[in-house]
Amino acid sequence: MLEQLKEEVCQANLDLPKHGLVKFTWGNASAVDRESGLFVIKPSGVSYEKMKPSDMVVVDLDGKVVEGEMRPSSDTATHAVLYKHYPQIGGIVHTHSTWATIWAQAGLDVPVMGTTHADTFYGSVPCARFLNQEEVDRGYEAETGHVIIETLEKRGLDVMAIPAILLQGHAPFTWGKDVKSAVENSVVLEEVCKTNLYARQLNHFAKELPQGILDKHYLRKHGKDAYYGQK
C-alpha cells in the first residue's frame, strides 16, 4: 500500500545525509496520505546505506503500525500529532543538523537577518520551550508535538508561512505541503542558522531585515501574487 509515497519518503530520508543534515541514523522524514488518513515514515535505527522504499512503515494518525516489518521511527508520535492538528501539512522532517541545533541549544528564535530566510520563512523561526517533567513522563514524543502546537498558537503563527520550529535543548522540526518541501525547508533553516550566527559574530549589532524587504521576498514566492519562477 502507498507504494508511491514510500518511494518519496525513502528518497526524502536519503536526501538528509546527502545535504549534510544527518549523522548516523539521526533524523526522520515522513509523508501523509490524507485520503486514507495514513502516513509513511522511516523505520527506527536503520542505516541510510541499506534503506529502501519497502522498509518504510505505514502508520495511522494515532501512530499505530498498519503495514511494515520494522518498528517506525521513535519520533512517530510527534509526526502523528502534527498531521492530526494541521491538515495543511503533507510532509515532516526532523534532524539534529548542527547549526539549527546550536540555536535550539542556545534557546533562541532565529531572527530574519537576510533574504535567504525571507524567501522561505515569513518571520522568525520560533524556539519552543523545554518539556516539563510531567510531559516527559506522560509521553515524550507526543508531548513534543503538543509543545510545537502550543508555541505556534501562542504566537499566532501561520503553520505554512513559518514551516519550521526549534525545540529548546533538542533540534529542529520542519514541514511542508509534501515531504520534498519539508526537506528543502530543513536545508534552508540550516543555512540561515549558520549565516545568522556568523553575521552576529562579525557584528554583534547586525540588524534584522526591514519588514518591507521581508514582505517583498516572501510574497514574491508565496501566496496569490507570487511571481518568482516559471508559470
Ligand SMILES: [Zn+2]
Ligand atoms: Zn531528535
